[in-house]
Amino acid sequence: MTAELPATPETVARHYDAITPFYEIIGSRSLHFGYWPRGEVGGSFGEAQHRFTDLLIGQLGSQQGQRVLDVGCGLGEPAIQLARSTGCVVEGITISSKQAAQAEQWARRHEPSGQTTFRCADAMALPFPVGSFDAAWAVESLFHMPDHATVLRELARVLRPNGRLLVADIVLSADATPRERAFLQHAFVARTFITAEAYPELVGEAGFEVEQVLDVSAHVMATFDAVAAAIQEKEAEVLRAYGAEFLAGVKAQWARISESASRCMGYVVLTAKRRSLET
Incomplete structure (x- = not known):
C-alpha cells in the first residue's frame, strides 16, 4: 500500500467537474485509458478508449437481462456501451452530481431503451440492498476511494452469490x-495506489474468489503518448475552453506524469466472483 493523501469525495467530485470537458476534447466520454492490441499503434485516443471498454465487456461476461453496477461511471459512455453490447441493465454511480446528471441526460438521448440509469452515490456506502446485482465493475475508480477494502466489501454485499466483479485499475x-508515489497520487487525485501483487489478496479478503489478474500495462501505457498528441492536435479547442495558462500547465504536468509513469506505473484487469453463502 502507498501512503495516503487527503483526497476526499468532495475533492474528487470537484476535480472531475472541472476537468471532464478537457477529457472529452482530447478523447471521448469514456474517462479511462486506451487500449492498443500488441503491435498496433496509431489511431485516436478516443478509438483506443472504446477498444478498452470492449475488452472489459468481454472480461466481465454479462448477459442479457442481468443487472450490473458501474462504480465510478463518469459520463456513462462505458455503461451505455456495456448495455448495448450485452443487453444487460446497468446502474451507474458517481460521486459527482454533475456527472450523474450529464450521464442521465446523455442516456436519455442516446440509449432510449432505459437499460442504463445513473445517480450520485458514495461507493463506500452503496445505497442498494443485499444481492441487488448480478455483476459489477469498477474502472479506474478504486484508487480515488478512501479505503479499497471497504468498497470491495460493499460490492460483495450488493452482489448475489457467484456474481461477477471486474476491477480495472492503475x-x-x-x-x-x-x-x-506522492506525485502520482496528487496528479490523479488518488487516495491510494496499490501494487498488482497486493490486489488478489485484498479482493479475496472482501469475499471474492479471484479468477484472473491480467496485466495489460503493455497495451494501455501508450495512453500517455496518445494524450500528449491529442493535446497538441486539439490545442485550439483546449485553449478556447480553458485558456492559455491551463494549456501551458497541462502540457508541462502531463510530460512530468508520463515520465514518472513510465518508471513505476502499471495496469491490471482483475476478475472475480462473489463467494457463495456456503463457502
Whole structure:
C-alpha cells in the first residue's frame, strides 16, 4: 500500500467537474485509458478508449437481462456501451452530481431503451440492498476511494452469490519511490495506489474468489503518448475552453506524469466472483 493523501469525495467530485470537458476534447466520454492490441499503434485516443471498454465487456461476461453496477461511471459512455453490447441493465454511480446528471441526460438521448440509469452515490456506502446485482465493475475508480477494502466489501454485499466483479485499475510497482508515489497520487487525485501483487489478496479478503489478474500495462501505457498528441492536435479547442495558462500547465504536468509513469506505473484487469453463502 502507498501512503495516503487527503483526497476526499468532495475533492474528487470537484476535480472531475472541472476537468471532464478537457477529457472529452482530447478523447471521448469514456474517462479511462486506451487500449492498443500488441503491435498496433496509431489511431485516436478516443478509438483506443472504446477498444478498452470492449475488452472489459468481454472480461466481465454479462448477459442479457442481468443487472450490473458501474462504480465510478463518469459520463456513462462505458455503461451505455456495456448495455448495448450485452443487453444487460446497468446502474451507474458517481460521486459527482454533475456527472450523474450529464450521464442521465446523455442516456436519455442516446440509449432510449432505459437499460442504463445513473445517480450520485458514495461507493463506500452503496445505497442498494443485499444481492441487488448480478455483476459489477469498477474502472479506474478504486484508487480515488478512501479505503479499497471497504468498497470491495460493499460490492460483495450488493452482489448475489457467484456474481461477477471486474476491477480495472492503475497500480504502482513496489519500488516506486515515496516522491513518485506522492506525485502520482496528487496528479490523479488518488487516495491510494496499490501494487498488482497486493490486489488478489485484498479482493479475496472482501469475499471474492479471484479468477484472473491480467496485466495489460503493455497495451494501455501508450495512453500517455496518445494524450500528449491529442493535446497538441486539439490545442485550439483546449485553449478556447480553458485558456492559455491551463494549456501551458497541462502540457508541462502531463510530460512530468508520463515520465514518472513510465518508471513505476502499471495496469491490471482483475476478475472475480462473489463467494457463495456456503463457502
